[in-house]
Amino acid sequence: MIVTVFGLGFVGLTTALGFADNGIKVYGIEVDSKKVEILKSGKIPFFEPGLDEALERNLNENFFITDDLKSAINESDCIYYCVGTPYGENGQADLTYLFSAIDSTLNVLCNDKFHVLVTKSTIPPTTTSEKIIPYIESKGYRTGIDLGVANNPEFLREGHCWDDFINADRIVLGVNDNKSKEILRNLYSSFSCPIHTVGLNTSEFIKYLSNTLLATLISFSNEMSIIADTLGDINVSQAFKILHQDNRWSGSDITSYIYPGCGYGGYCLPKDTNAIYALTKSKGFDAEILKNTIKTNDNITSFIVDKITRNISEDSKIGILGLSFKPGSDDVRDSASARIIKILLDRNYDNIIAYDPMAIDEFKNFYNYDIEYYNTKEEIIELADELVILTAWDEFKDLDKKTEKRIVDCRYIL
DSSP states (O other): OEEEEEOOSHHHHHHHHHHHHTTOEEEEEOSOHHHHHHHHTTOOSSOOTTHHHHHHHHBTTTEEEOSOHHHHHHHOSEEEEOOOOOBOGGGOBOOHHHHHHHHHHHHHOOSOOOEEEEEOSOOOTTHIIIIIHHHHHHTTOOBTTTEEEEEOOOOOOTTOHHHHHHTOSOEEEEEOSHHHHHHHHHHTTTOOSOEEEEOHHHHHHHHHHHHHHHHHHHHHHHHHHHHHHHHOSOOHHHHHHHHTTSTTTTTOGGGGTSSOSSOOOSSHHHHHHHHHHHHHHHTTOOOHHHHHHHHHHHHHHHHHHHHHHTTOOTTSOEEEEOOSSSTTOOOOTTOHHHHHHHHHHHTTOOOEEEEOSSOHHHHHHHOOOOOEEOSOHHHHHHHOSEEEEOSOOGGGTTGGGTOOSEEEETTOOO
């Protein structure tokens, strides 16, 4: 079995190395030359525990980074697409990178081998059946006969990608022809978790079902924290922690989503929630729960800024603790910290200093904000007039024991 993976970001690199670690020969294709250079040197261009060791084990053994697209594609049984599907027009998924990768594949195919083209990028339901398959067939290919078309959504948490792939709780294969089904089930034959073979639309829907539930839980929790603040004299952290003791979910990782904070961020939840809402609305149904999940997530930012700026002057030095969208990751895409800092700056609170144990360089590169960065929390504690916790890093959990300055704990961790 041979696999080619387009895109070597969080999902693509994890997928490529996960297959390679199971003895499968994998070719990696990446258009970002800087990322390629880093990977070929044996290093990981982002923080993701476990991937560095996996790369060391597999680089130039079972995993090969190549620009010889023609050889890689024609050797492969499966071609995996792990490219970005960011916000597009009206919130819908932008499929530009996906179709570019498909074009690159079809342009070099030149043998009679049956290849399965597998989308692992998150795509809205009906995308494979209504867009990808018609597009491929317009190029003269008979899907299910000349080549297979499938989707295989990922359920990876940033900071836990390697473990989530190797010790998957379930694998979902969206496929509508028996030959592709056989090849994909063989690809995952060494995995011990349940493998579900479902229809193309169902597979895509399962991914959005998962992410929109998590987003809704977060928005529900944040709205309840606003209610608590409005009513007054309520210990929000204590209330939610006691809620988590309910036996119906006690001890489950999902309790981390049933907890207030600064709103959901990162790459997946904002993008996917907006995409499925926009797609559904375009087909004539205004999904009120999702609409209000998105609205609550948007509104929580202003609520937090109001909380931060309560009783302080515009020239006060605000110390931001945490820039990544969650602890254990250096990913700052659509982070709550970025949204909050932007509004603070827009409101003329421009004396902002910031610290994060991992994401400072990423934040600087991603956002052009006129703020000062420091390399330790101690510097922030000393210099700031007010401290604001925006990411729930463990090292901030005893902040109230380090200083008597006002602390705005937006993650309810103290």
